[in-house]
Amino acid sequence: MCPMDRRAFLASVTGGVAAASMDAGVDVMVHAGAQPTAPTGGLVDPAFRPLPLGAVRPAGWLARQLRLQADGLSGSLDRFWPDVAQSEWFGGTAEGWERAPYWLDGAIPLAWLLDDGPLKERITGYVDYIVSHQRSDGWYSPYPVHAVGKRYDLWAILLANKVLAQYHEATGDPRVLESVVKSLRAMLAGLDRTPLYAWGRFRWYEGLVSIFYAYERTGEPWLLDLARKLRAQGVDFQTLFQAEDIAVPSPRRGLWKWTKHVVNSAMAPKASALTWRLDGRAEDGDFALEMIEMLDRYHGQVNGMFSGDETLSGRNPLQGTELCAVVEFMYSLETLFSVFGNPVFADRLERVAFNALPATLSPDMWSHQYDQQVNQVQCTINPEHGWSTNGPESNLFGLEPNYGCCTSNMHQGWPKFASHLWMKTADEGLVATSWAPCRVQARLRDVDVSVSVDTDYPFRDTIRLTVAPSRRARFPLLLRVPAWAHGATVRVASGAEMPMTRATLHRLEREWDGSTDVWIRLPMRSAVSVRYNEAVAVERGPLVYSLQIGEQWTRVNTDKPHRELPHADFEIRPTTPWNYGLIVDERRPEDSIRFEERPVGERPFSPDGAGVVATARGRRIPDWKIVRGWAGDLSIADLAWADPERPVTDQPVEEITLIPYGCTNIRLTEFPHLRT
Numbered sequence: 001m002c003p004m005d006r007r008a009f010l011a012s013v014t015g016g017v018a019a020a021s022m023d024a025g026v027d028v029m030v031h032a033g034a035q036p037t038a039p040t041g042g043l044v045d046p047a048f049r050p051l052p053l054g055a056v057r058p059a060g061w062l063a064r065q066l067r068l069q070a071d072g073l074s075g076s077l078d079r080f081w082p083d084v085a086q087s088e089w090f091g092g093t094a095e096g097w098e099r100a101p102y103w104l105d106g107a108i109p110l111a112w113l114l115d116d117g118p119l120k121e122r123i124t125g126y127v128d129y130i131v132s133h134q135r136s137d138g139w140y141s142p143y144p145v146h147a148v149g150k151r152y153d154l155w156a157i158l159l160a161n162k163v164l165a166q167y168h169e170a171t172g173d174p175r176v177l178e179s180v181v182k183s184l185r186a187m188l189a190g191l192d193r194t195p196l197y198a199w200g201r202f203r204w205y206e207g208l209v210s211i212f213y214a215y216e217r218t219g220e221p222w223l224l225d226l227a228r229k230l231r232a233q234g235v236d237f238q239t240l241f242q243a244e245d246i247a248v249p250s251p252r253r254g255l256w257k258w259t260k261h262v263v264n265s266a267m268a269p270k271a272s273a274l275t276w277r278l279d280g281r282a283e284d285g286d287f288a289l290e291m292i293e294m295l296d297r298y299h300g301q302v303n304g305m306f307s308g309d310e311t312l313s314g315r316n317p318l319q320g321t322e323l324c325a326v327v328e329f330m331y332s333l334e335t336l337f338s339v340f341g342n343p344v345f346a347d348r349l350e351r352v353a354f355n356a357l358p359a360t361l362s363p364d365m366w367s368h369q370y371d372q373q374v375n376q377v378q379c380t381i382n383p384e385h386g387w388s389t390n391g392p393e394s395n396l397f398g399l400e401p402n403y404g405c406c407t408s409n410m411h412q413g414w415p416k417f418a419s420h421l422w423m424k425t426a427d428e429g430l431v432a433t434s435w436a437p438c439r440v441q442a443r444l445r446d447v448d449v450s451v452s453v454d455t456d457y458p459f460r461d462t463i464r465l466t467v468a469p470s471r472r473a474r475f476p477l478l479l480r481v482p483a484w485a486h487g488a489t490v491r492v493a494s495g496a497e498m499p500m501t502r503a504t505l506h507r508l509e510r511e512w513d514g515s516t517d518v519w520i521r522l523p524m525r526s527a528v529s530v531r532y533n534e535a536v537a538v539e540r541g542p543l544v545y546s547l548q549i550g551e552q553w554t555r556v557n558t559d560k561p562h563r564e565l566p567h568a569d570f571e572i573r574p575t576t577p578w579n580y581g582l583i584v585d586e587r588r589p590e591d592s593i594r595f596e597e598r599p600v601g602e603r604p605f606s607p608d609g610a611g612v613v614a615t616a617r618g619r620r621i622p623d624w625k626i627v628r629g630w631a632g633d634l635s636i637a638d639l640a641w642a643d644p645e646r647p648v649t650d651q652p653v654e655e656i657t658l659i660p661y662g663c664t665n666i667r668l669t670e671f672p673h674l675r676t
């Protein structure tokens, strides 16, 4: 797990820009982003501003991934799944709360990033319906007519306004911004009658996204009063994380708790970034890292997430993480990086995006899990499940395993990752948040600039940028150098290779003219991390590696509605052995693990499409068996490999194949550690 560097973080919050070299007048390195301005009665500026939707377009493998997504469930849900297709939000009689807004939250950026005409047209129809059916009192049509006299959980409206703000950014349709402002005004008065409760009380900060969006375009001061009112009525996670038993994993079939809900825990880290923009309180700046550190310490998983099935459930790799938490944590990290400019958040974002996200979606993007496990050797309907509160279907790949929230919310993961790949700096340069192939169009210092990013990263360690301003111009590019990238270098055109310092944003400022190639190298070294119960996991660069296991997919739930292909439910069982210990010297993993590049597949995150394959050495542990439908607990394996009376060394050494975690559907990731 990437360590959080408090000093680097504080340096970025206070705008501590440490120039390491200014000689030659071209290349300058800094440790953090542009300095946020002090509060002046309005909002504190973020370190970096996301570019308007559509300014960053996916290319290469990322374009293929988004196309798969649009051709899969994301581009089809509104055609057949009642909770979206017949949503009350769109004039139907099905669910009228969070599901249609959730779907739009991902479908809007997906459609506009791909410039997918038919999908854009359908979305425009849905948004037209929402806006044209907004009532004169400002409430949207699913809000109960008599809600004034009843309690109504505002969470869905906080979400809907965030979605509509995104649509406004994509299209500029003025009616949509007017709708958002009317809705927010209704909320300002409504909160006095009906204070936040339930989901709205735990997710109040999502409202700040649309409030800030509207404030920055209208300057209406009451909007900031509304933001403060939401904060005052909402849960204070700083207090919660001191008082609540956050450190304790939820017991098997334990008690569902608001305070330990994994999706709330994944959404809430951005609360401190958003409230920091309200008044620049230093403690808000500190807390995001403290919160993530606590989640890591007690519930952290090697895939960049923390467990929650669906309440926080400890570090055991058999526990699950809900898909909603994955995509929400990504959005939190995008927000945190934007506001605070600390590259540690972007490192973490890549960890989640390249590992946890693709692993829990099927390679064709038609099915998904509710819960993924780091050690997941089979996915079956399992009445003997060991989740804290989820049900027996939670790790199936299917249409709506366990519950339909993830079915509607999963869509935002890849598109928002793509749209946040580059952001604008306060001094009108560009900063690379994450590395993936894309094309960027931005206006910097009154000059149109295009940047092409050509790379198969994270499956390769080289990146070529082609920077082309419309006329000669000087501006900076801030290149994120991950914390793991020892020996990173950059070369401009035919110039000399220059070193870059890891865990920084390397500032490359020069006079750009014509088309200039910039070559970046982020060397990836293999590493072994020691995890739960002394098990070991293999990492290299931003990717975690897992045992490749042969898999048999079996259709299930064929009698349930809407399970016809291609959006069916599947169990997956292993067809090859999985119960291996890994022979590795954790100080010299390169002695026993060999990495080999392969072409990145049409489906980049699939067992067959893996762009890197590793060969390692292991021995089978015959006593380690499937228990209650899962890979047993590592403590069971402990008995076999740690007991000198029953040495595992009587098993032959075998070559085993590891592939990126994100390319697997079933896998073993945390291995019992064998020395020989």
Ligand SMILES: [Zn+2]
Residues within 6 Å of the ligand: 322, 323, 324, 325, 404, 405, 406, 407, 409
């Ligand atoms: Zn969910």
